[in-house]
Amino acid sequence: xxxxxxxxxxxxxxxxxxxxxxxxxxxxxxxxxxxxxxxxxxxxxxxxxxxxxxxxxxxxxxxxxxxxxxxxxxxxxxxxxxxxxxxxxxxxxxxxxxxxxxxxxxxxxxxxxxxxxxxxxxxxxxxxxxxxxxxxxxxxxxxxxxxxxxxxxxxxxxxxxxxxxxxxxxxxxxxxxxxxxxxxxxxxxxxxxxxxxxxxxxxxxxxxxxxxxxxxxxxxxxxxxxxxxxxxxxxxxxxxxxxxxxxxxxxxxxxxxxx
Amino acid sequence: xxxxxxxxxxxxxxxxxxxxxxxxxxxxxxxxxxxxxxxxxxxxxxxxxxxxxxxxxxxxxxxxxxxxxxxxxxxxxxxxxxxxxxxxxxxxxxxxxxxxxxxxxxxxxxxxxxxxxxxxxxxxxxxxxxxxxxxxxxxxxxxxxxxxxxxxxx
Numbered sequence: 222x223x224x225x226x227x228x229x230x231x232x233x234x235x236x237x238x239x240x241x242x243x244x245x246x247x248x249x250x251x252x253x254x255x256x257x258x259x260x261x262x263x264x265x266x267x268x269x270x271x272x273x274x275x276x277x278x279x280x281x282x283x284x285x286x287x288x289x290x291x292x293x294x295x296x297x298x299x300x301x302x303x304x305x306x307x308x309x310x311x312x313x314x315x316x317x318x319x320x321x322x323x324x325x326x327x328x329x330x331x332x333x334x335x336x337x338x339x340x341x342x343x344x345x346x347x348x349x350x351x352x353x354x355x356x357x358x359x360x361x362x363x364x365x366x367x368x369x370x371x372x373x374x375x376x377x378x379x380x381x382x383x384x385x386x387x388x389x390x391x392x393x394x395x396x397x398x399x400x401x402x403x404x405x406x407x408x409x410x411x412x413x414x415x416x417x418x419x420x421x422x423x424x425x426x427x428x429x430x431x432x433x434x435x436x437x438x439x440x441x442x443x444x445x446x447x448x449x450x451x452x453x454x455x456x457x458x459x460x461x462x463x464x465x466x467x468x469x470x471x472x473x474x475x476x477x478x479x480x
Numbered sequence: 481x482x483x484x485x486x487x488x489x490x491x492x493x494x495x496x497x498x499x500x501x502x503x504x505x506x507x508x509x510x511x512x513x514x515x516x517x518x519x520x521x522x523x524x525x526x527x528x529x530x531x532x533x534x535x536x537x538x539x540x541x542x543x544x545x546x547x548x549x550x551x552x553x554x555x556x557x558x559x560x561x562x563x564x565x566x567x568x569x570x571x572x573x574x575x576x577x578x579x580x581x582x583x584x585x586x587x588x589x590x591x592x593x594x595x596x597x598x599x600x601x602x603x604x605x606x607x608x609x610x611x612x613x614x615x616x617x618x619x620x621x622x623x624x625x626x627x628x629x630x631x632x633x634x
Contacts, residue, residue, distance in 0.1 A: 391609040392543065392594040393585075393602055403561050403592075409546045410557030448606045 246401055247415055252468070253404075254419050256477060258412035267420075267478040275355060275424035275476025278348075278431045282356025285349055293338045296353075303356055310358040311366045311473050314462045316373045323377050323458050326354050327433060345452035351422050351431040358422065358475030366419065366473060369466030381463025384456060390447030411480070417468040418461070420477020427480065434461055509597060510617050512582065518575030519582060522624075523597065523617035533626025536619055537565070543594065543614070551630065562593065567633030577627045581620055596620060 256264055266272050287297045300306065314325040317332070324332065330353050331342035343350035369378055385396040399408065400416035407413065421434040428436075435457055439449040450457040510524045522528070537544045538552050549558035550565035572580065579586065584593040596615040605611075615623065 387603065389602075389604045391602060391605050391612075391614060394592060394594070398592050406561045407559055408561065409540070409559050443606065446606050446609045447604045 246397075246467075247404070249470070252417060252471060253415055254417055254471060254474065255414040255479065256420070256474060258414045259478075259480065263426075263478055263480060267474065273424065273476060273478060275422070275431055275478060276359075278352045278355040278422070278424070278476060279359045281348070281352035282354075282359075285353055286356060290338050290340055293340070296333070299333075299337065304360055306357045306360040308361055308364060308367075310354075310475065311361045311364050312368055312370075314368065314374075314458050314465065316371050322455070323374055323462055325435075325458050325461050326357060327435075328453070328458070330354060330357070346433060346436055351433065354433070355422050355431060355476050358473065361473045362475060364473050365470050366465060366468050368462065369469055374462060374466070377459050378463050378466050380456070381459035381461070384460050385463055390442070390445035392445040394445045396441065416464060417471055418464045419468055419471050420474035420479075422475065423477045423479050425479045431476065434464070508611070509599060509613060514579060514586070515575075517579060517587060518573060519578040520575040522621050523578070523582070526618045526621040528618075528621035528623070528625025530622070530625040530629050532619075533622035533624070536615070536623050537626060542619075547593070551632070551634075565627065565630055567630060569628040569630040570633065572627075574624055574628050578620065578624050581615070581623060596623075 256267055259267075266274075270276050283303060285296070286303050287295050289295045289298070297303070310326055313329065314323040315329070316322070317324045317329075327343075327345070327350055330350065334340045334342055343353075369375075385400075388395045388398070396416065399413050404413050404415045418434045418437075421437070422431045423437070424431050425437075435452050438457070438460060442449040450460070512519050512523055513521065536542045537550070538555055540546075544565070545552070545555060545558050547559040547561040548563070548565050549560060552558065568577070580593075582597040583595040584591045585595055594614060597613045597617070597620050599611050599613050
């Protein structure tokens, strides 16, 4: 009996080892934006600013950018024209000195609302928060993603990576099982893609609106029947951080269009 | 690559002993006996209904067609992460199909196919699904009954 168990244990070790080999990360040269998996129609819609429905959110964002709160200053009063945000979104999530932890772009906007405008934070997935992040993201369109360059982020990136590799949920699947190992396949009708968050917030046709990366991640978590992270959970930012650093060097496409 | 092939040979050679000694995992679920690479006896002695089984296989809620394709011409969306289910009843015995559904990870620890009759050893399961297997014992038997009818390899 004991011998049998030893055999089983060493067997499991072999399996565990080979499954590590299988879960290969995508080589930098093989990385592809989610857009390249989309139909030509969807790609054309994304690339044409007059047809891209995400641009309506960007326009809403421009209005909000200059709107003065009852007391206090508008975003524009402190930051100038929205074009001053060029190169900002491609660095997020970024390390916040005061909080001593990474914050994503939505959290950063809300920090300004609370600290600098004395306004309540905007709700997760609210129209205004999506509009402002779409506006800020759009300023970096075409620029390479830089997230993760700050070495203080490394420990958080590592945690996000662990979460990406860990099997979870009733279906017992890890993000890596689909997005590293099977990105060229189809899950029922949908292209799986490599999960590079190059275009968030995205306009998703299924949502008929803009949605944040967090909403997309919650969709995948619920898909494998996992308890999704709440929007402000540290684990959520860590996962966003890992995904953005995994896409380092790829071009930003906000607002992207997805089916 | 070499080590992978060696591992799978090793695996099939030891599968019989490994499975024979594997304990049944979830106490709330009906116990079952694994013999070799199969569960020869129906779960809870249930009698499977092949047409109910087909309805389960093509129903998005039960997830099979996320990964598999098969002889389901009416289904527009079928996955390609796994072999076609066409002809699977000619490749595997009823008992082998039952173990494959109940807990495919016992056949291949690295498989992506979920274990349909298992409720423990899982992480961060959502509240709505916590402590429940994906399929009931009766549903497992229905699906097994249906899969055994898939004799034609196209």
